[in-house]
Amino acid sequence: MSQHPSGKKKISMSEDWLSVLLAFLLLLLSVLGILGETGIQIKF
Amino acid sequence: MNTETNPQNMSKKMGFAAGMLTTFVLAYAAWLVSNQVYGMKLPFGIPGKVLEYPLWGALIGMAGNALLKLTGRHEIIQNGIRTELFLKIGLILLGAGISFKTVLTAAGGAALQGMVMITSVFFFGWWLSGKFKLDDKLRAVMSTALAVCGVSAAIAAAGSVLAKKEQVTYVTTLVIITALPLMVIAPLLAGAMNLPQEVAGAWFGGNIDTTAAVVGAGTIYGEEAQAIASIVKATQNAFIGLVSFLLAFYFVVVVERKPEERPSIGLIWERFPKFVLGFVLASVFYTLGWVDGGKGSVIEAIKNWAFMLAFVSMGLEFSTAELRKMGWAPVIVYLLVTVFNTVLALGVAWLIFGVWMPIK
Numbered sequence: 001m002s003q004h005p006s007g008k009k010k011i012s013m014s015e016d017w018l019s020v021l022l023a024f025l026l027l028l029l030s031v032l033g034i035l036g037e038t039g040i041q042i043k044f
Numbered sequence: 045m046n047t048e049t050n051p052q053n054m055s056k057k058m059g060f061a062a063g064m065l066t067t068f069v070l071a072y073a074a075w076l077v078s079n080q081v082y083g084m085k086l087p088f089g090i091p092g093k094v095l096e097y098p099l100w101g102a103l104i105g106m107a108g109n110a111l112l113k114l115t116g117r118h119e120i121i122q123n124g125i126r127t128e129l130f131l132k133i134g135l136i137l138l139g140a141g142i143s144f145k146t147v148l149t150a151a152g153g154a155a156l157q158g159m160v161m162i163t164s165v166f167f168f169g170w171w172l173s174g175k176f177k178l179d180d181k182l183r184a185v186m187s188t189a190l191a192v193c194g195v196s197a198a199i200a201a202a203g204s205v206l207a208k209k210e211q212v213t214y215v216t217t218l219v220i221i222t223a224l225p226l227m228v229i230a231p232l233l234a235g236a237m238n239l240p241q242e243v244a245g246a247w248f249g250g251n252i253d254t255t256a257a258v259v260g261a262g263t264i265y266g267e268e269a270q271a272i273a274s275i276v277k278a279t280q281n282a283f284i285g286l287v288s289f290l291l292a293f294y295f296v297v298v299v300e301r302k303p304e305e306r307p308s309i310g311l312i313w314e315r316f317p318k319f320v321l322g323f324v325l326a327s328v329f330y331t332l333g334w335v336d337g338g339k340g341s342v343i344e345a346i347k348n349w350a351f352m353l354a355f356v357s358m359g360l361e362f363s364t365a366e367l368r369k370m371g372w373a374p375v376i377v378y379l380l381v382t383v384f385n386t387v388l389a390l391g392v393a394w395l396i397f398g399v400w401m402p403i404k
Contacts, residue, residue: 019132020322026133026346027140027326027335036342044075044348 063124071356074104098260101352105359127357132319134350139326140337147327153401154279166191169381176373181207193281194219194254204292214366218378223257231265241268246397249276250389285316
């Protein structure tokens with residue numbers, strides 16, 4: 001976390017950790033059924 | 045309100061959005077082409093399915109790149125080109141479809157292969173670039189990129205030895221220029237040699253410098269090759285923290301002779317690629333049955349889209365402008381070390397994955 005010039009605290013994250021967060025968010029959405037056959041279907 | 049930074053921030057955000065939109069549109073176009081060609085019979089009887097999606101992603105990315113440069117728009121979208129982000133998401137999702145037993149079995153051989161390859165290629169690159177009288181910092185960045193994991197290794201090494209920005213850009217260009225053809229040629233050679241999937245995967249993981257092209261070559265060769273290539277490359281990636289630390293130590297103590305500025309051991313963790321942890325954890329979850337990234341699952345489809353976006357981004361990043369600035373000596377060194385890397389990796393992959401520690 002770093003101090004923004006406006007005085008507000010700005011949250012920053014490395015791209016490495018961001019990839020982990022996004023990938024596990026996608027896994028969570030698939031487990032919850034939001035992504036997949038019962039929810040949003042994605043094909044390749 | 046800061047009037048100076050706000051317009052800058054706004055233009056950065058707009059550039060990011062434009063870059064992302066461009067990448068997604070081109071990825072969709074590449075997907076359409078790839079699907080069209082898949083069932084076709086091409087000239088000389090070549091079946092369309094040999095031209096897998098990584099090739100179309102990179103080619104359409106390069107076409108978009110050329111068009112954007114011709115119209116003077118490339119600079120605007122640069123902030124939104126995120127090859128590494130898409131690649132890492134894809135790799136973690138790939139982990140969600142591989143059993144932890146396979147990861148453990150392959151990682152043992154991969155660690156052994158990584159140690160042999162990193163040491164041999166780094167020192168050969170360092171020695172050869174010394175013979176060509178290249179600058180020490182360029183030698184370090186280039187040898188690390190060749191030995192460990194391409195672009196991200198070049199960036200990490202540059203941080204350790206405080207290399208100039210143009211040296212990093214230069215090496216990055218060399219990495220992409222050699223990795224793109226290797227992504228297509230290596231699977232063709234592996235096919236001609238009739239290499240088993242796991243040996244071919246280990247070879248791609250050991251010899252192709254950048255992770256995106258390793259995944260691409262594995263995908264072109266087959267599913268098992270893709271999994272093994274990714275595990276081998278991820279293991280090799282994990283060594284970057286240690287290599288960065290040793291490089292920083294060597295430069296401070298031996299080259300610059302400032303032993304009081306020795307780097308802290310924390311640098312190893314700082315440079316460690318965290319996505320490798322995500323990959324391993326996803327594989328554990330898959331093995332426990334908590335997630336499903338296997339064949340036909342939605343996660344498999346998203347993984348392929350993430351890789352497609354990474355290949356398109358790689359094409360969008362492609363540039364030869366830096367090569368003209370530094371002359372041919374570093375290019376010759378880079379190509380010679382790549383040949384050494386390719387031949388050695390084939391022998392080492394065959395010995396480890398074909399003879400000593402076969403996965404099946």
